[in-house]
Amino acid sequence: MRYFLLIFGVLVVLVVLIAGRRGDLTRNRPLQIFPDMKRQLKLRPQTANSFFVSGLSSQLPPPGTIARSEPLNVGGQAVYPFEDLPVNTGRNPGTTNFVELNPLPVTAQLLERGQQRYGIYCTPCHGATGEGKGITQKIGAMAVVANLHDKRIVELPDGDLFNTISHGKNLMGAYAPQIALEDRWAVVAYLRALQLSRLGAVDDLSPEVRATLK
Amino acid sequence: MSAIFPKWTNRLPVMIIIGGALTASAVTAGVWYYFTPKYARVGYQPIQPVSFSHATHVNQLGMDCRYCHDKVEQSWFSNIPAASTCMNCHNQVLKDDPRLELVRESAATGKPIPWVQIHRVPDFVYFNHAVHVNRGISCVECHGPIDKMEEVYHAKPLSMTFCLDCHRDPASKLRPLDKITDLNWTWSDDPNVAAQTQRAKGKEMMDHWRVESLENCSACHR
Structure with a gap:
């Protein structure tokens, strides 16, 4: 009995020592004790896959592919992403001139969406107030970040702002892959609101609102 | 008559019972403790090809999860960012750092x-990120305190019980939509007040967003 207890004790200690506790950090891949059908031979996004030449499961569409997406509702009109319209390109149809005004109806909802998207994608560099003093500037990592309240930028047409967000400019990267089309216009609308917050005069306010200011 | 069995064999049945009981309990305890994702998966921290730190980017620089995981609100799959997303900043920040060699190569x-x-x-589990983050479930509920991880590790078991605990009582986890990516957010600094508010507001949000407590198999398995 003594030997049994000794061996038993040694075994328990060994198992605990080797296996450790729940939650211990480990570099080893999780053991699949009962594999069942947990891993199946099917394509999963962004994984390695030897079927394609590129070795990727997520394939890029062939060049020239047009997305058969749901149309965008622009003021009651259905717009598809391949159409040469200001909402898609930021330019007047058939020209290279930037469209002056946001083609989407500017509503409180659009501005709110713009504020949220601006917060996610623009504040790291341009800062919450748009002065170009975001965190990248504070840590001294970026040389030049545009101050969005510059007269030069205030005077740009909406289409140009949309174009810059979509395709980038100078050192700024393209944000079309990250921000959806509608959201880019929302950001443009919000940016205009940001600029107006610096440019507006007390006289622009309605008498009722003015009365609430002290 | 000489003794066929030595005297100690009198104790044999007791010894067998005790030994058997010990072995059985040890095996049961071992299976209970180890044969679960709480042990098998939690703590998994593989070496990544690029030593990306969520702590630096989120906790220190204050970036939103969605800056990089930008399709999480539209897709069932929360995407790993393209290298071009990294290069939005790293074309200037740590521009020649050898740690980012793979990123630059990938972008190029x-x-x-x-x-x-x-x-x-x-x-065979069809988890949908979009429906969860668009209906008040924060990243932290399944991924743990990613914002504080220098290197990401598996923080929650993600076992079926883990899913069901929440699916049986969504009100205990729902939070306002603008706080989804704010992983440290709570209703109140006082845990008691926070728990109480969670009860009340959780119920309210559940009704308002028509969040269902889905427990049928086909909710996740198809």
Whole structure:
């Protein structure tokens, strides 16, 4: 009995020592004790896959592919992403001139969406107030970040702002892959609101609102 | 008559019973403790090809999860960012740092970075990120305090019980939509007040967003 207890004790200690506790950090891949059908031979996004030449499961569409997406509702009109319209390109149809005004109806909802998207994608560099003093500037990592309240930028047409967000400019990267089309216009609308917050005069306010200011 | 069995064999049945009981309890305890994702998956922290730190980017620089995981609100799959997303900043920040060699190469050639996937539910589970983050479930509920991790590890078991605990009582986890990516957010600094508010507001949000307590198999398995 003594030997049994000794061996038993040694075994328990060994198992605990080797296996450790729940939650211990480990570099080893999780053991699949009962594999069942947990891993199946099917394509999963962004994984390695030897079927394609590129070795990727997520394939890029062939060049020239047009997305058969749901149309965008622009003021009651259905717009598809391949159409040469200001909402898609930021330019007047058939020209290279930037469209002056946001083609989407500017509503409180659009501005709110713009504020949220601006917060996610623009504040790291341009800062919450748009002065170009975001965190990248504070840590001294970026040389030049545009101050969005510059007269030069205030005077740009909406289409140009949309174009810059979509395709980038100078050192700024393209944000079309990250921000959806509608959201880019929302950001443009919000940016205009940001600029107006610096440019507006007390006289622009309605008498009722003015009365609430002290 | 000489003794066929030595005297100690009188104790044999007792010894067998005690030994058997000990062995059985040890095996049961071992299976209970180890044969579960709480042990098998939690703590998994593989070496990644690029030493990306969520702590630096989120906790220190204050970036939103969605800056990089930008399709999480639209897709069932929360995407690993393209290298071009990294290059939005790293074309200037740490521009020549050798740690970012793979990122630069990937951005230039399109060769993918071989990130190691950590959180992966079985292939017969159809988890949808978009419906969860658009209806008040924060990243932190399944991924743990990612914002404080220098290196990402598997923090929650992601077992079926884990899913069901929340599916049986969504009100205990719902939070306002603008706080989804704010991983440290709570209703109040006082845990008691926070728990109480969660009860009340959780119920309210559940009704308002028509969040269902889905427990049927086909909610996740198809």
